[in-house]
Amino acid sequence: MIRLDPGRTLFDQGDAADFVYNVTAGTVRLSMTLSDGRRQITGFMLPGDFIGLSSRAVHSYSAEAVSPSQLCRFNAPALRQMAERVPGLEHELFARVRDELDAAHDQMLLLGRKSPREKIATFLLDLAGRRQRWGERPDRVHLDMTRGDIGDYLGLTLETVSRTLNRMKRDGVIALPSAAEVVFLKTEVIEGLAQSQVPARPG
Amino acid sequence: MIRLDPGRTLFDQGDAADFVYNVTAGTVRLSMTLSDGRRQITGFMLPGDFIGLSSRAVHSYSAEAVSPSQLCRFNAPALRQMAERVPGLEHELFARVRDELDAAHDQMLLLGRKSPREKIATFLLDLAGRRQRWGERPDRVHLDMTRGDIGDYLGLTLETVSRTLNRMKRDGVIALPSAAEVVFLKTEVIEGLAQSQVPARPG
DNA sequence: CGATCACTTGAACACAGTCAACTAAGGTGG
DNA sequence: CCACCTTAGTTGACTGTGTTCAAGTGATCG
Numbered sequence: 319m320i321r322l323d324p325g326r327t328l329f330d331q332g333d334a335a336d337f338v339y340n341v342t343a344g345t346v347r348l349s350m351t352l353s354d355g356r357r358q359i360t361g362f363m364l365p366g367d368f369i370g371l372s373s374r375a376v377h378s379y380s381a382e383a384v385s386p387s388q389l390c391r392f393n394a395p396a397l398r399q400m401a402e403r404v405p406g407l408e409h410e411l412f413a414r415v416r417d418e419l420d421a422a423h424d425q426m427l428l429l430g431r432k433s434p435r436e437k438i439a440t441f442l443l444d445l446a447g448r449r450q451r452w453g454e455r456p457d458r459v460h461l462d463m464t465r466g467d468i469g470d471y472l473g474l475t476l477e478t479v480s481r482t483l484n485r486m487k488r489d490g491v492i493a494l495p496s497a498a499e500v501v502f503l504k505t506e507v508i509e510g511l512a513q514s515q516v517p518a519r520p521g
Numbered sequence: 522m523i524r525l526d527p528g529r530t531l532f533d534q535g536d537a538a539d540f541v542y543n544v545t546a547g548t549v550r551l552s553m554t555l556s557d558g559r560r561q562i563t564g565f566m567l568p569g570d571f572i573g574l575s576s577r578a579v580h581s582y583s584a585e586a587v588s589p590s591q592l593c594r595f596n597a598p599a600l601r602q603m604a605e606r607v608p609g610l611e612h613e614l615f616a617r618v619r620d621e622l623d624a625a626h627d628q629m630l631l632l633g634r635k636s637p638r639e640k641i642a643t644f645l646l647d648l649a650g651r652r653q654r655w656g657e658r659p660d661r662v663h664l665d666m667t668r669g670d671i672g673d674y675l676g677l678t679l680e681t682v683s684r685t686l687n688r689m690k691r692d693g694v695i696a697l698p699s700a701a702e703v704v705f706l707k708t709e710v711i712e713g714l715a716q717s718q719v720p721a722r723p724g
Numbered sequence: 725c726g727a728t729c730a731c732t733t734g735a736a737c738a739c740a741g742t743c744a745a746c747t748a749a750g751g752t753g754g
Numbered sequence: 755c756c757a758c759c760t761t762a763g764t765t766g767a768c769t770g771t772g773t774t775c776a777a778g779t780g781a782t783c784g
Contacts, residue, residue: 667762667763668762668763668764679763683764684764684765687765700762700764
């Protein structure tokens with residue numbers, strides 16, 4: 319069991335990929351950085367998600383805690399051993415990687431072709447949907463990451479994220495009781511903006 | 522064995538994913554489309570690449586031939602049967618999906634954070650690198666897709682693709698003997714622009 | 725209570741998108 | 755064989771949107 323304070327690094331781009339992790343609490347961001355500091359967050363990992371399943375010998379991305387997080391660590395032999403004992407585990411892990419790939423394709427569509435409003439709408443619905451599986455309310459979502467993180471996930475600047483959220487608030491589509499709390503007022507509108515390909519992945 | 526003329530569809534977004542394909546000749550584009558026609562190409566599949574490995578029951582993207590193409594088709598039972606006979610095949614297929622995921626992460630970095638010049642440079646080097654494995658010259662690359670296809674792959678308009686290529690030509694970085702033929706004149710410059718994370722995937 | 729960090733908001737700018745015209749290449753049919 | 759048509763590519767002018775730069779507000783924590 320590993321505990322990580324917000325901002326702490328689990329591993330860095332280029333580190334040996336000796337372990338696979340399962341998030342049990344908190345939020346972990348996976349990111350890639352160019353030499354001049356430009357950053358792309360490739361995913362926010364929530365409880366239940368695996369980290370490092372896709373990596374070969376070396377991690378191609380960094381993993382850092384966004385909020386206080388806990389993770390289970392598995393080394394390769396232990397994982398192989400477990401796969402032998404638990405029937406269907408291998409298939410489950412394979413399915414997880416496939417789901418990640420599907421999600422990556424959706425994100426490519428978002429990054430390449432969606433407007434800031436559409437990006438934010440898609441992001442909010444995705445996050446709310448994933449949290450809903452753990453009993454959270456479907457009509458609101460807590461953002462434990464900063465505007466900068468969201469921007470680096472959606473291919474926007476933090477200013478554009480802020481402006482877009484506040485414009486949606488002004489338009490009566492969402493409410494922002496606090497900077498980290500988003501309430502969906504017109505879910506149909508948000509869903510229309512998102513045009514989500516994803517039909518709610520099971521998990 | 523399936524033959525596809527340029528522009529023909531192998532399968533569409535939403536079709537049942539009953540088969541897995543291996544490209545043996547030509548180029549196939551995988552794309553996702555929003556209701557208003559905006560399109561994102563998630564990948565160009567070249568000889569040796571598998572299509573449909575990542576799909577669940579239904580394809581989340583369409584597959585169309587870019588150039589005259591040939592593919593081998595496998596249904597799920599045949600694939601399972603083959604996996605039992607050929608040792609290491611299952612691992613190979615799993616590795617392919619992981620590589621695809623890695624490539625998808627790189628593409629997210631490209632789409633979210635790279636400039637048009639950097640996008641084009643990355644694209645050219647990637648394509649040349651993949652073709653090199655089949656004996657093509659490493660200092661040039663043939664583009665069998667249109668400027669529009671390239672734009673939809675890189676999150677740009679076709680005009681920006683054209684302008685960027687011609688500006689790189691004017692700058693003496695590349696030569697364009699024809700619209701479909703790119704010659705690398707200053708490979709160091711192109712590599713610098715690309716800042717490729719990818720250390721040449723084996724295959 | 726002061727310092728820090730996140731967020732918001734405004735103003736100006738720049739860059740890629742849009743619209744449009746034109747050129748080039750390839751294919752078809754008279 | 756040439757004329758025509760279609761499709762792809764190039765190039766220019768203009769526009770608009772998201773970025774950049776900057777200032778100011780608000781919340782949290784030692």
